[in-house]
Amino acid sequence: MKQVRGTSLLVKALREEGVDTVFGYPGGLVTDIFDELYLQDAIKVILPRHEQALVHEADGYARSTGKVGVCLVTGGPGATNMVTGIATAYYDSVPLVCLSGQVTSNLIGDDAFQEADIIGITRSICKYGVIVNERKNLGKILKEAFYIARTGKPGPVLVDLPKNIMVELGSDDYPETVNLRGYKPSTKVHIGQLKKAVDLLKASQKPIFLIGGGVNIAGASAELTKLVDLTKIPVVTTMMGKGSIDTKHAYYLGNVGMHGSYAANMAITECDLLFSIGTRFSDRVTSKISEFARKAKIVHIDIDTASISKNIKVDIPIVADAKEAIEAMLKYVKEHDTTEWLKQLETWKASHPLTMQNNQGLTAKKILDHINETFNDAIIVTDVGQHQMWTTQFLELNENMKLLTSGGMGTMGYGFPAAIGAKIGNQEKQIICISGDGGMQMNIQELATAVAEELPVIICLFNNSSLGMVRQVQTLFYEKHYSSVCTRRRKACDLRCSGSSDQCPVYSPDFVALAKSYGAEGIRVTSDKEIGTAFEEALKNTKSPTIIEFIMDKDELVLPMVQGGKPLYNMILEY
Amino acid sequence: MEKRWISLFVENDIGVLAKISGLFAGKAYNLESLTVGMTEDETVSRMTIRLKSDDETFEQIKKQLNRCVEVIKVIDFTNSPIHMKELLFVKIRKCSKGDMEELYRIAEVFGVSIIDYDPESVLMECVQTESKNNDLINLLSSDFKTIEVVRGGSVAIESISKTEW
Incomplete structure (x- = not known):
């Protein structure tokens, strides 16, 4: 041998x-x-x-x-x-x-x-x-x-x-097969359970599909879209499930959870059947468990038995791969009369659309709107924080526009390196990283990797001189005690100041100069008028990454927001 | 919160005990005792686990255990006909003559072997159910001042007859 x-x-x-x-x-x-x-x-x-x-x-x-x-x-x-x-x-x-x-x-x-x-x-x-x-x-x-x-x-x-x-x-033998007695993952769906679930669906007046990351992982977007088209049942997604159905689909209501849309969170609260696929009901999705989907029977399809009835007790558990389960379901479902329910949902959508508190000047929404209008074949990768939540609220996704984000762990520093990995795996696609000034600096050294590999990733750096998400929590729940969130602070500053202003010391580092020192490009944008030209400039650079540093308002909040432990319908809608 | 028993078949590999005990610690499950030993198949170890939990947590614990690649089989022993025994050693020292006599009587009544002694000390070996062992320890600690206890945790196996516990 x-x-x-x-x-x-x-x-x-x-x-x-x-x-x-x-x-x-x-x-x-x-x-x-x-x-x-x-x-x-x-x-x-x-x-x-x-x-x-x-x-x-x-x-x-x-x-x-x-x-x-x-x-x-x-x-x-x-x-x-x-x-x-x-x-x-x-x-x-x-x-x-x-x-x-x-x-x-x-x-x-x-x-x-x-x-x-x-x-x-x-x-x-x-x-x-x-x-x-x-x-x-x-x-x-x-x-x-x-x-x-x-x-x-x-x-x-x-x-x-x-x-x-x-x-x-x-x-030098490399085995062709695996035989692990303690690990036999099953993907097949139990048809008896599935039929019971479909029966519940048929009997319901206000059904809703709750779609999690499992549907994206299983590559079941096409099947899900078919299911929704066929049944005419509205859909909400978790953050990880976003993009599993075209965000412009008529029956799509947005994300649920802590920063979900008003319509989606109300739909969960008022539905009489919650048909969930590929979600683990994280606390960021459910908020107060006893109030979550309190009027609904719950069906849960997941590949992981341990995810079922872990946080939310369900009426019909189904262990299966999302794609196989949805494919099997397509044989048993039919069009549902959801006219009244849809009317109600439309009212909620119209009364509280997703928006920013301030629409003046350079805002996250304007940047994301520009991305929505400009790109049709791209992967958007976020870091963690306010910019991430705005992205999950305003970014339009479909089969050619995908989102990568750190959900469960919420890892700052994830965005830029993950964008590099996405570019290496998808050379033909445009990769856009959306990051904050906090998270970007947690792995800024990867500019060297991206330059070395000649990866033209566009980095939209939302610089609000703050660790914005924590600052938001301090604004809302800690009497504006801005403890350790100012990224412009210097030794000489007043410890208890209310945040940066034009009089503050200059921001360190100078991201534009820093990008250039790595051999990348850097553009600073201070006005909404410059968004378009900045992207045009960035697209011209096809050999290295480009940081577009957007100088943004530190006081902007991500809303709606459900405070941890409060019921999902208890949303802070304005401030 | 109720007392539950699990019999767990696992791969007899490095780190598997740490994986299982780590799972209980990491998820704040209430582990009360765990014994482990090799089975007739030397690649398989079998654990007997006693824990306290409510119904929902118990379901979750079984699922989490099943999810481990190293776990071959999870059996819930809580309501099954099983034989279960625990090894207990008790050393009683500084005994008077009267104490010695009393200890021999206790040993007889409880079906306990005295496996070692000297004029002032007795070593008892007891293979009983956990609750009988508890009774013995309670009795001895109320009557005698200097006792030393070591217990092995329960091991259990399914009954053949399916009627006896």
């Missing part, structure tokens, strides 16, 4: 799994693997500038392509830097295989240089984590890692690779 080193079998495994890109940061414990990668051309290696960003890049790549994202880092700090990225991917069900170098087997436990128990550290934020204990198990473990990452409810899998095992000779 052919004897090869572990590194060689690893590269073979990557090729057999169809991996074309690895996001890798070298270090002492993975130099052998990088040497093996040097000797081949089939797999491209991207060098990010920080391992947290590295995982977000693999995440953005995976979310936007549907493929498994592959990370490769060294042990110790390389591995621990991945933690936030792994948690982010875990909460949003993103398939990743994270490979970490580990010290030589016989040194484990000796507190060797760059030894970290990364399996232990990530145990609660990984779908599965495993250390390769013997060279002969390497092929099997890698096969299982890819299989576990991409099947069922997808998620990150960590494989820890001791240095000695990667240079040890052994079989």
